[in-house]
Amino acid sequence: MKNEEYLTKEKFDEFTKELAVLKGTRRKEIAESLEYAKSLGDLSENAEYHEAREAQGTIEDRISKLEELLKTANIVSSNTGDSVGVGSSVTVEKDGKKFVYSIVGSEESDVVANKISMKSPFGQSILGKRKGETFTFKAPSGELSYKITDIK
Incomplete structure (x- = not known):
């Protein structure tokens, strides 16, 4: 990249x-x-x-x-496509809990505001995925898996 x-x-x-x-x-x-x-x-x-x-x-x-x-x-403007891209607002689910994240460039990432850098392990793993897909990435605590439930 x-x-x-x-x-x-x-x-x-x-x-x-x-x-x-x-x-x-x-x-x-x-x-x-x-x-x-x-x-x-x-x-x-x-x-x-x-x-x-x-x-x-x-x-x-x-x-x-x-x-x-x-x-x-x-x-980039907000991504309204079928797959996750920079500018997307993505709802993901893990263990029955839902989380909403915005995928952004690294200059505006802010974990507290749920703005995740496209260059982070989470961001790299979710880019290009579609609603209903599950993705896994390596976090410091180990591998984590999420299911995408919505993309806006």
């Missing part, structure tokens, strides 16, 4: 807004912090200056990562 990234339209929009804030407001704040820190004198022992430079590096790294991600990501 290539190192492609998939984003929902909502996550793409969220990252676009974050990038705008970082490039606008945050860059300006960091520049002001650097100017203030420089005005304090000796840069070799100036904690404020070193903190501002570190924050600047962190922000520039994030800007670079977001720009690359937004430029190259595949935007």
Whole structure:
């Protein structure tokens, strides 16, 4: 599998807004912090200056990562097909209990919100499966099997 990234339209929009804030407001704040820190004198022992430079590096790294991600990501809408794909909301059953998961790209995975990365063992095992099929994957606790009861 290539190192492609998939984003929902909502996550793409969220990252676009974050990038705008970082490039606008945050860059300006960091520049002001650097100017203030420089005005304090000796840069070799100036904690404020070193903190501002570190924050600047962190922000520039994030800007670079977001720009690359937004430029190259595949935007997906909710998958309404017969098989599980990125963007699908899938209901699965295990031991009589039902769980609903969304299959997403790795940049927006969030286990607490039941958003499972397509690159995770669960995600890789469920991709392409259809309603009624059972799939098994290896988890740290051992092999787990689920039955797909619905795909939206």
